[in-house]
Amino acid sequence: MGLFMVKRSDKKYAFEAYIARRMFNGMPLRSYDVDDVLRYDDPINSLIDNPKTGFANFCREKYMLAVHPMMEMSFFRNLDQRMLILSGRHPRTPFYQIFARMAKWVWILQGIATSIDPTAQMFSVHRGSEFSDVYLEPVQEEGVAVSKGEQSNFKVEFMVMPGFRIGSTLVKSRAYLSETKHPAGT
Secondary structure (H helix, E strand, C coil), rough: CCCCCHHHHHHHHHHHHHHHHHHHHCCCCCCCCCCHHHHHCCCHHHHEEEEEEECHHHHHHHHHHHHHHHHHHHCCCCCCHHHHCCCCCEEEECHHHHHHHHHHHHHHHHHHHHHHCCCCCCCCCCCEEEEECCCECCCCCEEEECCCCEEEEEEEEEEEEEEEEEEEECCCCCEEEEEEECCCCC
8 A cells, every 4th residue: 555645745754754763763862961962052053062972873864864874975976974974074065954953852852851850751643543633743734624524534544743642741742644434424
């Protein structure tokens, strides 16, 4: 069964979902000090000043997991950035700066979630799950609409971003939805 996309421009959600899966892959929520990263406005400065920290290792591991060599070759026509990162350095390229900013917030979330609430949880939704506005937020700009005489069932095509429960705060999972319409009364 292939991936269903309402609009061609919706492919961006599939890419965002791919990156999120890689960034949150194997990410246990555990408490640790994030002050060394929060001290810097630019995470690249943190990486350059502290190249042996957990955050630096996290960035290196996640870059290797998220940016496949073929993807990097397609983007930049070389693997120079990958080689720098593998050698323990962190380039100031626009692409890597964006990556490092994203990694910073994933790292901080991972480090502080259980400090706030020891029972903090990350949750995901699976393809085919029914839409629930309690736990899910659709990524499509158009709202969820129901035509007269039809009952709509929205299903998850794929999760774009996991959700989180930290204390009494629920951050909804973001998902790409598809709609199955049924005539009224069926």
